[in-house]
Amino acid sequence: MSNFKIFKDWLTQVSFLTDQDCSLFEPYLKTKTIKAKEHFLVEGKICRETGFLNQGCFRTYYLNEGKEINTRFIFEHEFVTDYDSFLQEKPSRYFIQALENTEIVSFNLKALQNAYNQSKNWERFGRIMAEQSYKMTTERVESFLFLDGEQRYLDLLNNQPHLLDRIPLYHIASYLGLERESLSRLRKKIVHQQRL
Template structure:
């Protein structure tokens, strides 16, 4: 019940969702618990659920020449999903793994479609989730096109300072597109310049 309360509090912050909208949606919600290292999704499988993270951290990654490449981290008060796989019901290309013990409130595509039919407010909510996924993808692609590794790191610690406390450095290095040693050099350089 605690996790449902967390999700309800999140929904109440969405200005256009009414109490009736939330009451309709609540009966379709489920809960899932993940131990550290457990997969929410793997390549070849369809993403059948969106999960609202009440507790924990997830990473999204794929394999390139046998090497894991992190593309996203998901913490509390965000949605864990491969949106393309979920919305089009097609096999995913990604792994989504719990980096910490995690607790989710989950719902399915039929639930979302039913909510869309029930209220235009839910359609708007669905668009917001899709737009957020799109913006994150564009931001990440453009960071590799227009920024150096150090700039990407500075952006990361400005926008997501909690990543440094909760995500291992080797995962952050992969996310930034550099080797762990390069990330260590960047961190030392920045620490040195801050002492001057």
């Protein structure tokens, strides 16, 4: 299966985009491989492309007093980008780093705007992408406003259990706003409660 075919199949299965819509876009697509630990984006640079992840995973993080704070993990069939930086062509506050060897299909803003101009379906797709980005950001902010560390961990167990299979615990601790030792204690406590 070609690298572009994975992206095209996903687009036509999960959205209203037609084969014709995808054909409009295909000339602008590029395939890239990014090795584990390499960066897709660094703080202070403009995010010039959005990538559809064929395989592998990434993390998004920022630095706070020299400490890395994870904000998101990105897996197969998700988009890797700093959407705000990408759309507004402004410097990013984030780093995006590959945690595994990855393969992406990427496109730039000009390609997306060209697709918007040629097809109402692409415009609609762009709106849905923006809505999903807003929803993820809101859920993240509200989890820190309204839940404590234990509740955030339980929420992760219920809604994103796959993270525990592929992401090192110290990255998950940072994502949850916990110290690594606190997360270890919390995991033991929950396992103990489940046995009772």
